[in-house]
Amino acid sequence: MEELSLKTFVFYGFALITIASAFAVVSVRNIVHAAFALMVTLFGVAGLYVFLQADFLAATQVIVYVGGILVLILFGVMMTSGRLEMRIHIQRGQLLLGGGISLALLMLLLTVIANTPKWENLTDDGTQLQPTTERIGKLILDGKFLLPFEVASVLLLVALIGAALISRKEIRD
């Protein structure tokens, strides 16, 4: 019972970190601070993945998101923001409208979550953590996800070439 309550405590800690830093991402005025708050959010989501017994996915989240995408975002901030544009200006009308729309969306989602009987009281089956890496590897390379895996690799190649082509300096002759 002691162990269970510790687990619950850590879960709520991760949930709180994730939500609070996501709130900071959308409310902080300085875009660099927002980027670092996003890093904390991504770490929090990785922790929630661990709670869902997705160890490989948690590692992938940290490596790809924190190590890759966040560095890209900070790079973009450095390349495009002068000293004046670091601060984010928001108009009051847009703030009210956007806040109203997203609050309405949140209420809709929460209503659906609370009123779907099939999802009520589903607890995890209590199985201990089994490493998922081997099973994921088998499913991707030797299973039903082989075609999506190949398509994803082609997509990454296309994105790589496209990004290099778009962002290079145009040479006019």
Added chain:
Amino acid sequence: MTLQHYLVISAILFSLGIFAVLTRKNAISILMGIELILNSCNLNFVAFSRFVSIPDNPNNIDGQIIAIFGIVLAAAEAAVFLAIILAIYREFGSIRPDEVDTLKG
């Protein structure tokens, strides 16, 4: 922990991402909102894959694989997004989406 804990966290992340996309005036802030939305979707996939078990295959992890593909798509999307942002910055000197209106009639 029940499924609904994760669904509520994911719903809050999704709404905050929508809020960022709707109100921010900087293309990179919009990208951060999109990343929040993608993360909430991935969290949903993994949570459903953990809690809703299929009768003939209880240890199903298909949701995790969908989430991995989601991360791959997010990486590709971020790369192309930032390339477009750099090109726009070079052309217009600004990355405020409402100032890029050459195609507007």
